[in-house]
Amino acid sequence: MSLLTPLGGLPYPQPSDAANIPLHLQSLAEAVDGRTVLRFADQVSLDAKVPAPVAGMLAFLTTPKQYVYYNGAFWAALSPAPVLSGNSGAGTTTSTAYVEAPTGSTATSVSFVAPSSGTIQIALGARVSNSVASASGYVSAIVKKGTTVVLAAADARSALATGTGLLSASTQFQVSGLAVNTAHTVTLAYKSSATTSTATFANRFLTVTSV
Template identity: 70%
Template sequence: MSQLTPLGGLPYPQPADAANIPLHVQSLAEAVDGRTVLRFSDAASRDAKVVAPVAGMLAWLSTPKQYTYYTGTLWAQLAPGPLHKAGTTTGTTTSTAYVETLTGATADTVTFTAPPSGAVLIAVGARANSSAASATYVSANVKNGTTTVLAAADSRAAIVTGTSAFSASTQFQVTGLTANTVYTVTLAFKSAATTSTATFTNRFVTVTYV
């Protein structure tokens, strides 16, 4: 009767076992198979092939070139790094409600997949100034598709007041996200008054997994 290695639980034959080399090799190969880094074209191929994943399994996905691991309840990205988007063109707005598009600049958006914790840390910032002695605001909208999960707000905004340009940033944690669900974070801007032009440059948004 085959014995198992003490750490990995891999089978190996005993002297009293039947001399069936192919069977013993097959048993070892099948035991090792799920402990290596598995390789698939994408998540759908992985899920179709690995119908009963075990916690700790590793799988490489050619699309989107990503390592994933099984937590015991779901597949998650292995050691994801921060995601960052910067915009260096100058954009303006006179809107007193948050807008994602500035005159003269395109929207600044980061797309991320929520981690098993369902939480991320978002940092936003810009170099900004106003045409008058009023404030400029840069915050962010968090969306799942077209649904806004967390709207831009003054309490989560980097604020610059006055006509001189200064760099400002802030960060805030977002929790309660659904693991393995894709979200977007898009910078949003506003001016304190419609009579004042808010100008933004060197804008950025960074998403860090927590």
């Protein structure tokens, strides 16, 4: 009958055990296997391969490049760090409804796994101007889980500037109630206050921090 190490609980044979080296090595390898950093393509693959996880297990998910650990109830992100994106290019829009990709530029977005709290802090901003002195440009954010919008862009959650001068504008806000340990994306969204004016956005940034 194998004994167990006092700290890790790893099995090792006693002198009186049958001399079966392959069996003893297998027992040790299986005991160590669940204590290493497991590697899987995504959460679905992890759940399929480890249907009965043990508290303390650690895994790395290739998508979305995140370490997770099993806390005894679910797989949670391990010390999630802020994720950020910047876009130095300039884009324009005359739309009075929020658009994700302004004309002449690309969309700015970040991907993250919702933490165990289900809450994140979003910080965003840009240098904003408008072709009409009395008109404004707005930059907000859209939060999605897959293709489903869980929080739409809104004026109340936007940074804005009014006038023809290029002004720096920024804001930040919390988002709660996200599906825990699930991949999400946040994408900047832009609009002009009037279809008769052109809003310009440059030097855009977006940061998502787990709370």
